[in-house]
Amino acid sequence: MEKLSENQGKRPTQIKDACNRMMSRWKRRTGLKTQKKLILMAAALLGLLVGTHQIAANAQHPPVTKDNLAQLITDARTPADHEAIAAFYQQEAADENKTAELHQTLADTYRKLKIPKPVYMAEMCDNMAADFRKTATDANKLAAMHEQMAEQAESK
Numbered sequence: 001m002e003k004l005s006e007n008q009g010k011r012p013t014q015i016k017d018a019c020n021r022m023m024s025r026w027k028r029r030t031g032l033k034t035q036k037k038l039i040l041m042a043a044a045l046l047g048l049l050v051g052t053h054q055i056a057a058n059a060q061h062p063p064v065t066k067d068n069l070a071q072l073i074t075d076a077r078t079p080a081d082h083e084a085i086a087a088f089y090q091q092e093a094a095d096e097n098k099t100a101e102l103h104q105t106l107a108d109t110y111r112k113l114k115i116p117k118p119v120y121m122a123e124m125c126d127n128m129a130a131d132f133r134k135t136a137t138d139a140n141k142l143a144a145m146h147e148q149m150a151e152q153a154e155s156k
Contacts, residue, residue, distance in 0.1 A: 064088035082150035089143035093136040100132035 064072055064084050076082050107125035115121060 076146075076149070077153065079150040079154040082146040082153060086143040086146035086150065089139045089146065093139035093143065096132045096136035096139060100129045100136065103129035103132060 061084050072085060103125045107122045110122035
């Protein structure tokens, strides 16, 4: 503790010099074989840690996609399973809302063009925007249900 408090007021170059002196002493006191062994052990430990991290990362859930959604719903048991599915539905809802906004903008654009009837392009875009909004609402409801399922799975 006292050495730490002595070094606290030193400038970085002084601390660097002190570290270099300590390394020089360590090299003189230990043989070359010992240094190589320590370096190899440190490298092996680092490799083990990285390998363990990769195994843990691979054990995590695959991303939820339209292709695997049905299977993930069938296999969902844990809170993490249901939370991943809920996140998928939340993203779907956000995407559907953006598409609804696009079609509403297109409807407004068609209205400004004043295209003669019976071309009902603006009305068609209005209908599409409404359909996308309904789909977004349903996706949000599904997300909420999976969030509830996650809470229930957590309490078991």
